[in-house]
Amino acid sequence: MTDVQRHELLLEDPHRTHELGRVIGAACLGGEHLCLRGDLGAGKTTLVRGLAEGLGVDPGSVSSPTFTILHEHRGEHGGLGLVHADLYRIGDADELEALGWEELSRDGAMVLAVEWPERVPEAVPAPAMIITLQHGPEPTARHLLLEISMSAPHLLVAAVGRSCRTCGGTVTPGSSCAPFCSDRCRLADLGNWFGGRYAISREIEEDDLMDPEIE
Ligand SMILES: [Zn+2]
Known part of the structure; x- marks a missing residue:
């Protein structure tokens, strides 16, 4: 994968993971190939459920694939659908081909979420x-x-495109602090606002600069 932007996110709980999937799904145009990597329990299924929700597919229909290699969720009302693939147990590219991979992977009405892509790297040659x-x-x-x-x-815009209004850092999608990266930056902005609100709005006069008279 050449010409890639790398971003790191720290998501505090599974709701954030789901929400990230949702905003990515909502931004998809169709035909995107997304690869998911991570150990069991790392949250891949949570992310795919969010993705489904963003695409308009019932998140409840997304399961941890385990024994089924391909789950196909067709979109409703002309919306995009989701192909959830788990290549962990696939033997080789031929086996994947026999499941109709080529057609699915070129379907512009589907978004592909592929777990264990490293098992058959040639199946996902250019992931988004x-x-x-x-x-x-x-x-x-x-x-x-x-x-x-x-x-x-x-x-890129959906997942990490917004930057913090205070420090310019990355705003985590779905964060309660948005449009700030952290509570600290949110409070700093609030501080600036109060600072501005209480500033002297008239011209400074000579008396303002004089020391208070001492009796
Ligand atoms: Zn910030």
Whole structure:
């Protein structure tokens, strides 16, 4: 994957992981290939459920694939659908081909979310985004590495496009602090606002600069 932007996110709980999936899904145009990497329990299924919701597909229909290699969720009312693939148990590219992979992977009405893409790298030659999920510092937190192809600027904007109004840092999608990166930056902005509100709005006069008279 060449011409890639890398971004790291710390998501404090599974709601944030779901929300990130949702905003990415809502931004998809169709035909995107998204790769998901991470250990069992890292939150891949949570992210795919969010993705489904963003696409307008019932998130409840998304399960951890386990034994079924391909789950196909057709979109309703002409909306985009989702292909959820788990290549962990796939033998080789031929086996994947026999499941109708080529047709699905070229379907512009579908978005593909592929777990364990490294099992058959040639199946996903040009992913729009690779999301690597890892356990974070707290038990519920997840550390994410997003590798976003420059050919998918719409996903870049959706996932990390907003910058903090105070420090210019990245605003986590779905964060309660948005449009700030943190509570600290939100409070700093509030401080600036109060500072401005209480500033002297008339011209400074000579008396303002005089020391108070001492009796
Ligand atoms: Zn900030």
